[in-house]
Amino acid sequence: MTVPYIFADASQNIPLAELDANFAAVANTDNIEYNPPFANSTVETVTAKLAQTVSVKDFGAVGNGITDDTEAVQAAIDSVCPVYGSGSAGSVYFPSGNYLITSVLNLTNSRQAGTKCRDGLRLYGESSASSIIVGETGSGYAIADVTGSQWLNLSNLGFQSGSKNKSTVGIYQGLASALQQTQNQRFEQIIISIHDDSTANGGNGTIALWNFGAEENTYDTCYFIANTPIVCTTVVNSPVGTYANPILAQASSHSLGVTTFSGENYAVSLGRYYSPIKLLGVNTFECENIYISNIGTGGTNDYSISFYSSCVNVNINSTIEQLGTIYVLGTIKGANVNLTFGAIANSSAPIIKLARGGEGIISYSNFKITNNDSSSSNRNIFQVIPTSSSEQVSCFLQSSTFNSNLLSGYTGLNENLLWNPNTSDVKITGVNWSYTIGKSKHSIALQNFSLGTTGTTTEICEVLMPTILSNVSAGGVGIKVEGLIGTTNYGDNSRSSGWLSSVVTLSTSQNGVKTYGTAATSWSGVSNVNASGNNITNVALTITDATVTTNVSVKLTPTITGVNNSSATFTGTVDMIWSGWSSVAPSLLLSGNSTP
Numbered sequence: 001m002t003v004p005y006i007f008a009d010a011s012q013n014i015p016l017a018e019l020d021a022n023f024a025a026v027a028n029t030d031n032i033e034y035n036p037p038f039a040n041s042t043v044e045t046v047t048a049k050l051a052q053t054v055s056v057k058d059f060g061a062v063g064n065g066i067t068d069d070t071e072a073v074q075a076a077i078d079s080v081c082p083v084y085g086s087g088s089a090g091s092v093y094f095p096s097g098n099y100l101i102t103s104v105l106n107l108t109n110s111r112q113a114g115t116k117c118r119d120g121l122r123l124y125g126e127s128s129a130s131s132i133i134v135g136e137t138g139s140g141y142a143i144a145d146v147t148g149s150q151w152l153n154l155s156n157l158g159f160q161s162g163s164k165n166k167s168t169v170g171i172y173q174g175l176a177s178a179l180q181q182t183q184n185q186r187f188e189q190i191i192i193s194i195h196d197d198s199t200a201n202g203g204n205g206t207i208a209l210w211n212f213g214a215e216e217n218t219y220d221t222c223y224f225i226a227n228t229p230i231v232c233t234t235v236v237n238s239p240v241g242t243y244a245n246p247i248l249a250q251a252s253s254h255s256l257g258v259t260t261f262s263g264e265n266y267a268v269s270l271g272r273y274y275s276p277i278k279l280l281g282v283n284t285f286e287c288e289n290i291y292i293s294n295i296g297t298g299g300t301n302d303y304s305i306s307f308y309s310s311c312v313n314v315n316i317n318s319t320i321e322q323l324g325t326i327y328v329l330g331t332i333k334g335a336n337v338n339l340t341f342g343a344i345a346n347s348s349a350p351i352i353k354l355a356r357g358g359e360g361i362i363s364y365s366n367f368k369i370t371n372n373d374s375s376s377s378n379r380n381i382f383q384v385i386p387t388s389s390s391e392q393v394s395c396f397l398q399s400s401t402f403n404s405n406l407l408s409g410y411t412g413l414n415e416n417l418l419w420n421p422n423t424s425d426v427k428i429t430g431v432n433w434s435y436t437i438g439k440s441k442h443s444i445a446l447q448n449f450s451l452g453t454t455g456t457t458t459e460i461c462e463v464l465m466p467t468i469l470s471n472v473s474a475g476g477v478g479i480k481v482e483g484l485i486g487t488t489n490y491g492d493n494s495r496s497s498g499w500l501s502s503v504v505t506l507s508t509s510q511n512g513v514k515t516y517g518t519a520a521t522s523w524s525g526v527s528n529v530n531a532s533g534n535n536i537t538n539v540a541l542t543i544t545d546a547t548v549t550t551n552v553s554v555k556l557t558p559t560i561t562g563v564n565n566s567s568a569t570f571t572g573t574v575d576m577i578w579s580g581w582s583s584v585a586p587s588l589l590l591s592g593n594s595t596p
Helices: 016-024 046-051 070-079
Strands: 053-055 064-068 091-094 097-101 122-125 131-135 142-145 153-161 169-173 186-193 207-212 218-220 223-226 228-233 257-270 277-280 283-295 303-322 325-333 336-344 352-355 361-363 366-371 382-385 396-404 424-430 433-438 441-452 458-464 476-487 497-510 513-515 520-524 535-545 551-561 568-579 587-590
Touching: 053 070, 070 091, 070 097, 131 142, 142 153, 153 169, 169 186, 186 207, 277 283, 352 361, 441 458, 441 551, 441 587, 458 476, 458 568, 476 535, 476 551, 497 535, 551 568
Parallel strands: 053 091, 064 097, 091 122, 097 131, 122 153, 131 153, 142 169, 153 186, 169 207, 186 218, 186 223, 207 228, 218 257, 223 257, 228 277, 257 283, 277 303, 283 303, 303 325, 303 336, 325 352, 325 361, 336 366, 352 382, 361 396, 366 396, 396 424
Antiparallel strands: 207 223, 223 228, 228 257, 424 433, 433 441, 441 568, 458 551, 458 587, 476 497, 476 568, 497 513, 497 520, 535 551
């Protein structure tokens, strides 16, 4: 029997009694054909047509947050997933409601004979705030496991841990050993909210999205909330442990490339225990615009994004609050990172922390840093942390730029970083200053650096000297100060300026003994504009070895005459060149950053 068009309108003049009679005569919808109203359309059974999109309520799901809907939801999913080799999956609709799940939803795919094919499966709801899957699958278990499903689409759904036997992982995207493909999955308008439990997952906290080796996936305008909202790793045993209960046996490692967070995403950690985002070995990872923050207290974590192993082609545009530090316990290469910081919980937290012993390397990358929190305006850009006092220096910066809106006193470049011979071709900029690191040369450029009033001795930079071992020859260091000294009184046209050029052999050492040359200073002053104005008559360059073995201060002292006696500024460069050092080398720092 053929039904001309099951959704026919009144213009087709099909008597209702005739339809009723026809339907009553057919006991099995497999015998009813669905005939679309378009020419050359494929005729199929009503059963096949309805199976293309089903509602979980068609299978008995209640959605009241109390009744266990696991069996009904899984049945709805399986109903649209054919046996492997006979087609692709259909769609499952979740009307508004809270669907309680007590065992992990199986959305996996292995492409093995006799198994369900979940390629192309789509799960969607009314909205991520009204169609919610509530996970009470237990500690160490996810709400849903999507390993191996190609072209999976989840949209307008919420996933959250329940109140009893709480799920500690939201969605697990793994990589099966039998089918090493979990690709082209797309999450749209998804909220994954897992409870606060810092002891979960082997003491690594709850995790909203756990991606092991799932490539070429897109997360569009999603919210991730947990102790660790996002984990992307190329090894099954990651820094946050191993997912304990995958449905399919997992591979040990796999690449993780072309991972995209598009639109506006949200990654917020709970309790300040762990980084909101942890990346291990990712390749081509992009966040177009992601907000990163923390809710609640309990821990002392400052890390917003943590990098492990070798991360390549990372592009992140992020607004960050509460957690002010990017942690590099690995290598970042070819990155473009734009960070805007708001209110920071720890006002002294460095912006970038490099971990010695774990590499701590940034190369061929560009960072833009905007710090909008006035209470944390004195944060260092860099900090290097050792794992042991005897550890060999491993951190370095190479062929990279770091642009910031920070003042000159807070670059935070320390000896452990600058001594590494691989640190070169680096430029760091801030408000009225820039810092360039090249092979055997460091340069600082300053604009309107305040020197104070007449007779004031002001340090403009420091040279950190390496430890010189007894009976071991060391190299030489030369320093050049060159620029314009000017007074700052502009109101009465009485300012003046002059050119300073000074070269000095700062230190040479042999057999553990330091020697100092004499500064050769050339000063060219300019007469005052009018008789009552200010005139810089001299500028003294002072080299002071403050602690004998560690840091050497470079200071300028202006002499100003005139009735206004205004203060002086320095606009120019300080260059340091060295040679002959057999291992570590000296380093030039902006004023106030001598402590490693």
